[in-house]
Amino acid sequence: MRNGFLFFSVLTAALTALAPTSFGQTEQIDAITKINGETLTSDNADVYFNAQNCADPAATLYDLTLTNGNGITQAYLWAGVQNGLCNENAKRTDTQELCRPMASSTPVNVGDNATIVDLTLQELVDTGIVDCANTALEGQPYEIYAFRSEDPGGNDVTTDGYGVAKFIVDVTPPAPLVIESDLTPAPGSTYNITWATPADSTKIAEYRVYQGDTDDGSAAALTSIRASGTAKSVTVTSGSLNLADGESAYVFVTAVDFASVTLGQGNEGDVADATGTLFTAVGTIGFCDDPSVDCSGCSVSPMSLANGQPASGVWLLGLIFALVSGWRLRR
Amino acid sequence: MKRTASALVLLALVVFAPERARAESVGAGSQEGWSPEGYLLSLGVGVYRPDPGSDAFDRVYPGGNGPIILPEFDFFLYRIPYIGPIGIGIAGGWAGYKGTACQETSAPGTCLPSSDQAKFSLFPLNALVVLRIDALARLTAVPFVFTGKVGFNSVFFKETAGVGKSTGRSHGFGWAAQLALELNFINERRANALDEDWGINSSFLFFEVAGSDANSRAPVGDKFYFTGGVGITF
Numbered sequence: 001m002r003n004g005f006l007f008f009s010v011l012t013a014a015l016t017a018l019a020p021t022s023f024g025q026t027e028q029i030d031a032i033t034k035i036n037g038e039t040l041t042s043d044n045a046d047v048y049f050n051a052q053n054c055a056d057p058a059a060t061l062y063d064l065t066l067t068n069g070n071g072i073t074q075a076y077l078w079a080g081v082q083n084g085l086c087n088e089n090a091k092r093t094d095t096q097e098l099c100r101p102m103a104s105s106t107p108v109n110v111g112d113n114a115t116i117v118d119l120t121l122q123e124l125v126d127t128g129i130v131d132c133a134n135t136a137l138e139g140q141p142y143e144i145y146a147f148r149s150e151d152p153g154g155n156d157v158t159t160d161g162y163g164v165a166k167f168i169v170d171v172t173p174p175a176p177l178v179i180e181s182d183l184t185p186a187p188g189s190t191y192n193i194t195w196a197t198p199a200d201s202t203k204i205a206e207y208r209v210y211q212g213d214t215d216d217g218s219a220a221a222l223t224s225i226r227a228s229g230t231a232k233s234v235t236v237t238s239g240s241l242n243l244a245d246g247e248s249a250y251v252f253v254t255a256v257d258f259a260s261v262t263l264g265q266g267n268e269g270d271v272a273d274a275t276g277t278l279f280t281a282v283g284t285i286g287f288c289d290d291p292s293v294d295c296s297g298c299s300v301s302p303m304s305l306a307n308g309q310p311a312s313g314v315w316l317l318g319l320i321f322a323l324v325s326g327w328r329l330r331r
Numbered sequence: 332m333k334r335t336a337s338a339l340v341l342l343a344l345v346v347f348a349p350e351r352a353r354a355e356s357v358g359a360g361s362q363e364g365w366s367p368e369g370y371l372l373s374l375g376v377g378v379y380r381p382d383p384g385s386d387a388f389d390r391v392y393p394g395g396n397g398p399i400i401l402p403e404f405d406f407f408l409y410r411i412p413y414i415g416p417i418g419i420g421i422a423g424g425w426a427g428y429k430g431t432a433c434q435e436t437s438a439p440g441t442c443l444p445s446s447d448q449a450k451f452s453l454f455p456l457n458a459l460v461v462l463r464i465d466a467l468a469r470l471t472a473v474p475f476v477f478t479g480k481v482g483f484n485s486v487f488f489k490e491t492a493g494v495g496k497s498t499g500r501s502h503g504f505g506w507a508a509q510l511a512l513e514l515n516f517i518n519e520r521r522a523n524a525l526d527e528d529w530g531i532n533s534s535f536l537f538f539e540v541a542g543s544d545a546n547s548r549a550p551v552g553d554k555f556y557f558t559g560g561v562g563i564t565f
Contacts, residue, residue, distance in 0.1 A: 187434060188446030189493035237494055245435075283435035284445040286492030288499075290387040291439060293550060321421055321458070 027087070028163035030146050033115065034063040038261040048139065049121055050259035051171040051267050054132035057121035066146055067163050069114025074107040075146045077119075079127040082141040082166075087157040099145070100127035107151070116146075130169055137200045139170025139259060174198055174255035176272035177207075181233075187280040193253055194233040203257050204229040206264050210252040210271050211241055215278075217271035220252050226264075227253075238281030245283055250276035366565075368416070368532040371405040371463070373562025375539060379426045379453070383550035390442040391449050391492070392430035399426035399453075401558055405461045415465040420480065422457040432492035447493030453551060454487040455543070457505050465513075468533075474516045476535065478509035484552065486545040501548040507541035511562070532564045 032047045033040055040047060053060040066072060078101050080086040086099035102123045108116055124130040130142050144165040147157055178196040185191050198204060207227040212220030223241065227234040234253060241249050252271045259266035287293060379399035381388050388395070405420030428451040433442035459482030467473045484505030490497045513535045515522035525531045538559045545552040 185446040186444050188432065189495070190448075191446040192448075239494065279446070282445065284432035284447045284493040284495065285435055285437075286430075286432050286449045286490045286495065286497070287381075287383075287388050287391045287451060288488075288490045288497035288549065289492065289495065290390070290433075292385055293383055293387045321419075 027159050028067040030064060030066050030144070030163035030165040032062050032144075032165050032167055033065045034117075035261050036061055040261055043263070044261060046258065047165075047167040048259035048261075048266065049132070049167065049169045051173065053121055054125075054169065054171045057125050057132055060121035061118045062121065064116045064119055064144060064146065064165055066110060066114040066116070066148070068160075069110060069148070069163075072110050072114060072148050074149055075110055075116060076107045076151050077102040077116075078145040078147070078152075079124050079129040080143045080145055081129060082143060084143055084145075086143070086145040087147075087152070087159075087162050089152070089154050089156050092152065093154075097128060100129050102127055102144075132169060132171065135169055135171050137172050137175070138203045138257075139168040139172070141166060141168050143167075168259070170257065170259040170267060173267035174200055174204060174257050174269040176270050177253055177255060177275055179253070179275045179277065181277065183276065184278050187282040189239075189281060189284050190235055190237045191251075191277070191279050192233050192235045193251060193277055195253060197232065198255055200257065204255045205258045205260075205266055206256050207231060207234060208254050208256060208268070209234060209236060210254065212250045212252065212276070215250050215273055215276045217252050217273045217276060220250065220271050220276075229258075236279060241279065241281070243279070243281035245281055248278060248280040251279050252276050365532055366526055366530050368564050369407050371403075371407070371420070371461075371562060371564045373403045373537065373560055375399075375401045375403070375537070375558030375560035377401070377539075377556060377558030377560075379455075379553050379556045381453070381551045382553050383546075386440075387550075391433060392428040392451060395428035395430060395451075397426040397428070399455070399556070399558065400424050401455065401560075403457075403562075405459075405463075407461075407463070411462075413466050413470070415463045415469075415476070417460070417462045420457075420459045420461045420482075422455070422459065424455055426453040426455070427451070432495075445493065449490065449492040451490045452488065454489075455545070456485045456487065457543075458483045458485075459505070459507070468513050472516070474513040476509075476511040476513055478507075478511065478537075478539075480507040480509070480541075481505070484543045484545040486543070486551045488549060488551050499549055501545045501551050503544035503547050503552055505541065505543045505545070507539050509537050509539040511535040511537040530565050534561065534563045536561055 035049070035053070049060065066075065078086045078092065078099050080099040084098045085091045092099045103126060110116055121132070124142070125132045131140065144167070145162055146165065147162045150161070175198060177198060179193065180196055181192065181194040206229050209223045209225035210217070210220035211223050225234060225236060225240055236251055241251070243249055252275055254269045254271055256264055256268045257266040377399050378396040380396050401422050401424035403420055403422035405418050407416035407418035410416045430449045430451070431444045432447035432449040434445045437443040459480040462479045464477040468476050482505055483502065485500060485502040487500045488498065513533045515533050522533065538557065540555065540557045542554050542556070543552040544554070
């Protein structure tokens with residue numbers, strides 16, 4: 001017991017003594033805090049540049065905020081691949097193009113709130129590190145190294161001398177959905193369109209519904225119908241599609257990925273012609289609506305009769321039950 | 332007026348009849364050492380299918396037999412010597428069905444299937460007079476108990492067919508006949524311990540056939556259905 005206590009005490013002391021050293025080895029996490037005027041929040045799990053940004057990288061501006069940056073007036077910026085370790089001189093000078101200095105790294109001024117404003121995506125592209133033309137389906141991760149105050153030169157920089165901001169470039173839209181439900185369902189007033197889990201299912205922000213008069217997806221118009229990124233189906237109704245009885249419409253569903261600051265403005269998959277569901281609106285009836293069934297008791301409230309009077313029988317039974325229960329409990 | 336009179340008579344019967352029963356303890360079981368047996372709780376699962384007298388239900392819900400889940404609580408007011416306790420009970424449960432709504436343009440008596448799903452839910456609420464004939468189990472070694480029930484069935488229903496919804500309530504006469512197998516014989520010592528510790532006199536398995544004429548406002552009664560399950564008396 002005594003030995004156990006001694007061991008525990010030594011272990012605790014060792015951990016306490018080593019903790020600052022261990023924590024000190026963690027690199028500082030910088031962040032891209034604004035893209036084209038849109039502020040990133042804690043809702044943004046990742047920072048993306050999407051196809052729209054890459055279409056005009058020179059006009060895509062972003063702000064970079066440095067952690068523990070108070071008092072720092074200048075920074076030297078480098079672009080690196082994921083886990084590029086650009087703080088090491090060997091990685092900055094090797095021939096594999098793991099790290100390259102950005103044009104503004106001459107150095108760049110750090111403004112208020114330790115933020116470097118109006119950097120352009122073009123600078124990142126110009127390093128040759130960031131590929132804004134081709135990315136994987138779920139995007140390609142990169143890093144920006146911000147060396148504080150001093151040019152890294154030929155040195156290995158310690159953790160308190162730099163920070164890393166991670167971002168993803170994703171210009172590839174989700175693939176067209178594989179619709180699993182019938183593309184020519186029976187007429188009805190509602191229809192549930194289902195699809196197979198997309199290859200990049202964990203990176204889908206939402207699904208959008210388009211409506212067209214023909215099976216030409218490019219001519220279809222966006223509706224207000226949405227489904228969340230985790231959905232596998234969406235229900236359309238004659239009302240939501242503004243279809244009168246007997247009218248038909250082709251319904252298309254597209255996926256939108258997370259590659260945006262504002263949810264739902266990421267890369268969007270094509271409205272593929274082959275995925276259109278021909279929905280025809282007609283009124284439908286159930287058992288209660290069958291003309292041969294006398295369902296005159298149907299009412300808006302199950303506790304009321306058709307004419308709106310309270311169901312006195314039910315309440316009377318409840319009263320009897322309460323009376324007898326009370327009587328028995330008293331005994 | 333007639334309804335009010337009937338309700339008052341029923342109320343009087345329920346409230347005053349037990350006064351006469353005080354001479355004999357309501358729950359006194361014939362077995363020595365038993366705690367008073369005044370209540371019954373059971374849970375049954377079975378099949379229930381509204382029977383409108385045509386294939387109207389089958390057209391939308393083909394093969395829909397529920398299931399129905401029906402808990403019941405009885406309290407006994409008087410023990411009829413050599414027969415068993417008589418009391419009143421209340422049972423409330425749920426049954427659900429899924430099908431395909433028909434197109435409105437379907438010809439009478441037919442159903443053109445639509446793209447709409449249809450869901451039908453029933454919430455039966457039964458108030459019953461219960462006669463539990465347990466003399467065989469109490470006075471002999473045969474562990475069977477027979478129960479007869481008659482009463483008032485009220486069925487709340489809700490149907491969703493596409494964008495349309497219907498709700499309502501229907502009521503009517505209901506009956507049931509139950510055969511139960513008391514399980515005390517399996518281990519009498521433990522059964523007695525259960526009574527001593529928890530006041531549970533007996534547990535049982537049952538099979539019940541029943542009928543409901545809850546068709547007053549919508550044909551949601553089933554002339555003949557059955558449930559099976561477990562229960563306890565305490």
